[in-house]
Amino acid sequence: MAPRQQRRATLSYLSDVLPTALPPIFDQAQGTTANHRKNIVQLRKIQDKCAGVTEETPKGIKLVGERAFNALFIDMVNRVLPVKKGVAVADRIVKFVASYVAYTTEQDSASEDEDDGTSSRFVSKLLRHLLSGMEAKDKNVRFRVTLMTVSLINGLGEIDLLARARDKESAVRIQAALGLAKLQSGEDEDDLEEGQESLAEVLLDLLRYDPAGEVRRAALYNLPRTPATLAVILARTRDVDPILRRTVYQGSLSAAGLPDARVLTIAQREEVVRNGLGDRDPSVRKAAAAMLGGWLDQAEGNLVEFLTRFDVVSSEVAEDALLSIFVTRSEVFEHVEFGDEWWNELTPEKAFLARVFSEHCIANKDEVRLEETMPVVTALAFKIQDEYNNLVTLTVEGNEDVQDQVFIVGELLRLAITLDYADEIGRRKMFQLSREMIAQPNLPESLIPRCLDVLSKISNGERDLIRLIVDVVTELREGDGEIELSEAPTPSRSTYGGPSSPSRRESRVDPNDPEAVMRAALIDLRCLLICISLLERVNTPLQDNSVFHGLLPDLIIPAVRNKDEPALRDQGLVCLGLCCMIDEKMASNSFGLFIQQLTAADDELKVKVVQVIFDLLMIHDIDSLIVKTMPADRVVELVRHMLVQDAPEVQAAACEGVAKLMLAGMIQDETVLQSLVLLYFSPETADNQPLRQCLTYFLPVYCYSSPLNQRRMLDIFGDTFAMLSQLREEFEDATDLLPLSQMGLMMVDWLDPHKAVERDGAVPDHAIHLDLAIELVKGLLTESSREVRKTLVGFLGKLNLPESFETDAWKTKAAFQLIGAVKQKRPLPDTMSRNALSRFEASLVKRYPELEGYDEEVFRGEGAEHEETQELFGFIDDVEDMVESPEKPGRRSSRAPASRRGSSVAPSERSDASEGEATPVRRRAPPRPETVEEETEEEEEEESDVDGMLGTDDE
Known part of the structure; x- marks a missing residue:
């Protein structure tokens, strides 16, 4: 009787309580959304009570409570359906219903009772009812039904798909991304609770962070192009997946996906062009070129308008973009014309287009097209003169367009280099114009190299060019403007360290007049810039150009000594370095000065000094270069000192220089190689991207380019790996x-x-991985750290062992004997490591027939005739002593035999240099030049030192 009493009480709840419980809830919900959460929880409790009311029938259990609740809920909904659009109370009820459906579904999803289908039946009943009203005659009913249906689907889909977007299976995440993309259009940001992620943000997270490329592509396909999402989409141009990178250019950035490229900032445009045209995948480069073609179509085929998409004055990719158009749109290149009206009002884009077009014609050997479109040399010279005069006018007036005008003049000078100077009149006019421009004290610094390029093009050899520049420098410094070439300084009038230098300097400047001193310093700085541009373009030794010798004591050496003007001293050192590049005797005398600057100069100048030192080491014979500065055996110490400089930019420049020397075979020291490896892995260089990028390229190229280089890497493997393990700790x-x-x-x-690359007759050393295996197994015998031993044994499965005919039988026996020693004396502690060692041992036996029937006593007996065998068994016998007194965990035993630090084949042949310290953390002072006196605070002694370094005998 007890169950019947409970059932009647519950049935009475459906008839007495339920009809009066729901209307107040809906009445409160239509007033404000602030109470929705409270009413949703209350409504869920009512639904749970109703779900417990059932009735037993012959056909089964009847869900009378659920039916009563669903019917009353639908009745409440029906009261809203005829309300027209725009009524706030009806909109709140729609939002309340959608929120409740999402809440009740979420509660059942989180329930451990998987058979509970109360919410599923409720939602199904409600949706069927709403769908039946889709064809209603009343437009208000159709509107409300559609609105409520979409709201319900959005709420339901979001609950399930958000969880599936983080599923462990990529295929599930793809479908979730597709579903979320369809739902996001109906999402209202005002409905989101505080801290709740929107669907667009979920898709953005999938695009940025999902490890599967196909999931990122699915998110990209369905992500709308908005200002908020565009930055994330552009970042995918550097994605690791080439298909996704191509998709960005073919879809998101195409003419269809991006109707106007100007919605991107200039920086963004240049970034996508740089990434696309510089991509390693040909299909991505092709897609990027097609994108640029779309940009040209947006500009209606006007190349000048197309170039306005870039900042051609400072852009680094505008030229690549234009050349891409010339290649992919050959018809555009064929229709380019430069009429007389083109040159009347030049803009940076017009000048840039003319210069790139001319260089493209020369690159493709299309001289006919170049002659048809470009003006004659005389006309171009007059145009350059007009534009330079405009530049002078703008500079005097202080106009903001000065930089654009400087760019125009620079582009015209670059264009002048590409023209044919068979016309003598045009050649003389261009020569005179360039000569006059470079002699102007106010010529912008960026135009000095451009004028030098033109003069270098039309001069009668380097000797005439040098005489011309000496004449210009003399005019600038003397200020009379009337000095002829014949009056230029010669060795007979002013030689290295000659008495004429101080007197000439004193005659130019009154030391008591600060303004005069400043003007003289500015003129000297300008003259040094001109000399630097000259020296960068000539290769003739200075001994063959005696006219340049006068500038050394008059200009360059005083600038190097100058302590009052750092800029003058810096440019003087650079100029001196360039002189040393083409004069071996001067380089030998000046090398000590550059070494001193490694400790005396600031970081910015140190970069230039390091570059000069390595350039000199590359160009001149090292022994002849350093003979007056240091012993030959201290070059390695100098190189390693430069590698451990504190300034990251200095360290990166030194790293690049060392890499060049080692690739050229000019430095072969193993300690230097070890220093580079440690620098590459050290966390102290993690932020030094130029250094990391250099070593990322250098280390594999160095090893793969020569078997001898791989052998050097093998020789340092053991010690370097030990240092890396300590670094890891x-x-x-x-x-x-x-x-x-x-x-x-x-x-x-x-x-x-x-x-390894087979070149110059060099055959790859196929046995090197077998030697590495011997090195690794020796490490298992000497290493006390469990983690390190586990790491070492893991490397054995990654080795490419040689065939039996490609190696010496002694090495295979040595490896087999060492594995037996590990099992006997230093067994590995974990099962995985023991299995790995056993698999490697089995692979040795299977590959090498000589190991079948291997007898240790016979192999040991060979030691009487082979020194290598004696050393091997001596190493194995010493292991017992190391086990009895182990070192600290994680440290390699210091009692390891000498053969452990060398090659397993011939330890005695290894250089002792590899035993030196190579950690990048330590700092060392530079080697003291033997021919240079110790620096003092007295200026006279310092100047005499500089004279000793720079001075050479007259020839």
């Missing part, structure tokens, strides 16, 4: 330091003989 929490296993695998990959 010291920077245990560093996020910029790679895992030890990853660093080791990179070194193993650099030693892969299959990746």
Whole structure:
């Protein structure tokens, strides 16, 4: 009787309480959205009570409570459907219903009772009712039904798809992304609770962070192009997936996806062009070129209008974009014309277009097209003169368009280099114009190299060019403007360190007149810039150009000594370095000065000094270069000192210089190579991207280019890996330091003989990975850290072992004997490592027939005749002593035999240099030049030192 009493009480709830419980809730919900959450929770409690009311029938259990609740709920909804659009109370009820459906569905989804289908049946009943009203005659009913249906679908879809967007299966995440894309159009940001992610933000997260390329592509396909999403889409031009990168250019940035490129900022346009045209994948480059073609169509085929999409004055990619158009749109290139009206009012875009067009014709050897379109030399010279006069006028007036005018003149000068100077009249006019421009004290610095290029093009050799520039420099410094070439300084009048230098300098400037001193310094700085531009364009030794010798004591050496004007001193050192590039004797005398600047100069100047030092080492014979400065065996110490400079930019410049020397085979020291490897992995260089990028290219290229280089990398493998393991311990929490296993695998990959390049008759060293295996197994015997041993044994499975005919049988036996020693004396602690070692041992036996029937006693007996065998068993026998007194965990035992630090084949042949310290953290002072006196505070002694470094005998 008890159940019947409970059932009747519940049935009475449906008839007495329920009809009066729902209307107040809907009445409150239509007034304000502030109470929706409270009423949703209350309505859910009512639904749960109703769901518990059931009735047993012969056909089964009847859900009378659910039916009563659903019917009353639908009755409440029906009261809203005829209300016309725009009534706020009806809109709040629609929002309330959608929120309740989402809430009740979410509650059932979180419930552990998977069989509970109360909410599913409720939602199904409600949707069927709403769908039946889609064809209603009343337009208000159709509107409300459609609005409520969309709201319900959005709410339901969001709940399920948000969870699926983070599913572990990529295929599920793809479908979730497609579903979210369809739902986001109906999402109202005003409905979002505080801190709740919108669907667009979920798609953006998938596009940015999802590890699967196909998921990122699905998000990209369905992401709308808005200012908020555009930046994320542009970032995908550097995605690791080439298909996604291509899709960005073919879809999001195409003419259809982006009707006007000007919605992007100039910086964004240049970034996408740079990334697209510079992509390593040909299909991406093709898509980027097609995008640029679309931009040209948006400009109606006008190349000048197309160039306005870029900042041609400072752009680095505008030229690549224009050349891409010339290649992909050949008809545009064929129709380019430069009539007389073109040159009347030049703009930066017009001058840029003419110059790039001319260089493109020369690159494609299309002289006919160049002659048809370009003006004659005389006409161009007069145009350059007019534009330069306009520049002078704008400078005097202080106009803001000065930079544009400087750019126009510079582009015209670059255009002048491409023309034919068979016309003598035009050649003389251009020569005279360039000569007069470079002699102007107020000529912008950026135009000095341009004038030098023109003069270099039309001069009768480097000797005449040097005489001309000496004449110009003399005019600027003397200020009379009447000096002829014959009056230029010669060795007979002013030689290195000659007595005429101080007197001439004193005659130019009154030291008591600060303004005169400043004017003289500015003129000297201008003259140094001209000399630097000259020296960058000549290769003739200074001994063959005696007219230039007078500038050394009069201009360059005083600038190097100058302590009052740092800019003058910096340019003087650069100029001196360029002189040393073409004069070996001067380079030998001046090398010590540049070494001193490694400690005396500021960081910006140190970069130039380091570049000068490495350029001199590359160009001149190293022994002859340093003979007056230091012993030959201290060059390596000098190089390593430059590698550990504190300034990142100096360190990067030194790294680039060392890489060039090592690739050229001019430095072969293993400690330098070890320093580069440690620099590459050190967390201290994580933010030094130029250094990391240089080493990312250098290390694999260096190893793959020569078997001897791979052998050097093998020789430092053991010690370097030990240092890396210590580095890993010291920077245990560093996020910029790679895992030890990853660093080791990179070194193993650099030693892969299959990746070595066969060139110049060099045959890859196929046995190098077998030698590495011997090195790794020795490490298992000497290493005390479990983690390091586990890492070492993991490398064995990554080795490419040679065939039996490609290696010495001694090496295979040595590796097999060492594996047996590990199992006997230093067994590995974990099962995974033991299995890895056993698999490697089995692969040795399978590959090398000589290991079948291997007898240790016979192999040991060979030691009487082979020194290598004696060293091997001596190493194995010493392992017992190391086990009895182990070192601290994680540290390599200091009692390891000498063969552990060298090659496993011939340890005695290794250089002791590899045992030196190579950690990039330590700092060392530069080697002291033997021929240079110790610096003092007295200026006279310093100047005499500089004279000793720079001075050479007259020839």
